[in-house]
Amino acid sequence: MRKLLQLIFGDLRNAASVAVALLAAYGVSRLAPGAAGVVLALLLIAAAALQAV
Amino acid sequence: MLWHRCASYAAPQPMTAAQWGGAGAIFLASAVEWVEAFTIVLAVALTIGWRRATGAAVAGLAVVAILIVITGAGLAAAQADIGRIRAAIGIFLLLFGLRWYVKAIRRYSGRTALHDEAREFADTREHLERAEGRAAWVVAFKGVLLEGLEVWLLVVALGHTLSYAAAAGSAAASLALVVVAGLALRAPLTRVPENTLKYLVACAILSFGSFWAIGGLAGEQAVWPLGDVTLVLLFAAYAVAGRIIAWRSRTAGAAAAGAQA
Numbered sequence: 001m002r003k004l005l006q007l008i009f010g011d012l013r014n015a016a017s018v019a020v021a022l023l024a025a026y027g028v029s030r031l032a033p034g035a036a037g038v039v040l041a042l043l044l045i046a047a048a049a050l051q052a053v
Numbered sequence: 054m055l056w057h058r059c060a061s062y063a064a065p066q067p068m069t070a071a072q073w074g075g076a077g078a079i080f081l082a083s084a085v086e087w088v089e090a091f092t093i094v095l096a097v098a099l100t101i102g103w104r105r106a107t108g109a110a111v112a113g114l115a116v117v118a119i120l121i122v123i124t125g126a127g128l129a130a131a132q133a134d135i136g137r138i139r140a141a142i143g144i145f146l147l148l149f150g151l152r153w154y155v156k157a158i159r160r161y162s163g164r165t166a167l168h169d170e171a172r173e174f175a176d177t178r179e180h181l182e183r184a185e186g187r188a189a190w191v192v193a194f195k196g197v198l199l200e201g202l203e204v205w206l207l208v209v210a211l212g213h214t215l216s217y218a219a220a221a222g223s224a225a226a227s228l229a230l231v232v233v234a235g236l237a238l239r240a241p242l243t244r245v246p247e248n249t250l251k252y253l254v255a256c257a258i259l260s261f262g263s264f265w266a267i268g269g270l271a272g273e274q275a276v277w278p279l280g281d282v283t284l285v286l287l288f289a290a291y292a293v294a295g296r297i298i299a300w301r302s303r304t305a306g307a308a309a310a311g312a313q314a
Contacts (some may be wrong), residue, residue, distance in 0.1 A: 022147070041291070
């Protein structure tokens with residue numbers, strides 16, 4: 001079960017990165033829906049850059 | 054709506070470009086997992102014989118197949134709103150895809166060692182030298198099962214919105230290809246560019262995940278006015294950005310090493 005959860009969620013940093021990016025993108029979608037996708041992609045790329053170092 | 058129509062009708066319809074993309078991602082992702090599983094099974098086969106090792110591999114694959122059928126049928130029967138299901142699948146794909154993306158970038162930049170099938174094979178052989186027959190069988194079974202679990206997750210996630218037949222067929226086709234290649238060589242498949250495959254798959258999974266997650270939460274047409282074409286743009290963005298990150302972190306690492314020297 002632990003292995004399965006790790007397969008799905010990765011570590012805490014991975015889950016937190018996705019959660020923050022999605023929340024921010026969802027917030028943006030309330031104001032400017034057309035920009036939400038770009039925000040999500042940029043935040044995920046930034047998260048990857050932080051995690052990769 | 055396009056996805057919904059395709060998933061709902063029983064009559065076969067021509068696959069869209071996005072569906073081909075999803076099927077391709079499953080094929081490549083599965084191939085990576087099957088190559089790793091084959092290495093383990095090969096090492097076990099040379100210890101306890103092909104018959105028992107194949108039996109363990111088939112048992113592991115059977116569990117994966119049962120999981121695909123049960124979860125696939127459960128999701129297909131779920132009466133939840135398609136937007137919510139798509140958002141949930143998208144979030145899962147983001148979690149899964151980001152993990153693979155970061156891992157592949159770290160391998161490109163040299164911060165994590167590349168997966169070495171020859172070394173994995175040697176390590177498993179060494180481990181099995183001290184193991185009994187039953188323990189070796191379990192090693193092959195667990196190896197196939199653990200690698201197969203990632204295939205299961207992707208088939209169920211992408212299959213629900215694309216097509217279960219295409220998703221499962223892609224995974225089965227890659228399994229057949231790896232088995233045929235592996236049996237022909239009778240050696241670990243060391244020449245498969247695993248990190249490049251994993252990186253491309255991660256970009257594809259992140260693209261689908263981004264598209265469905267925020268599209269499902271905030272309305273697909275409002276968030277993605279370009280429709281399915283966005284998937285190609287997202288893929289290109291993730292692919293280019295990841296290589297830049299890998300290049301920059303490699304440069305930074307080299308500079309740090311130089312400063313310390």
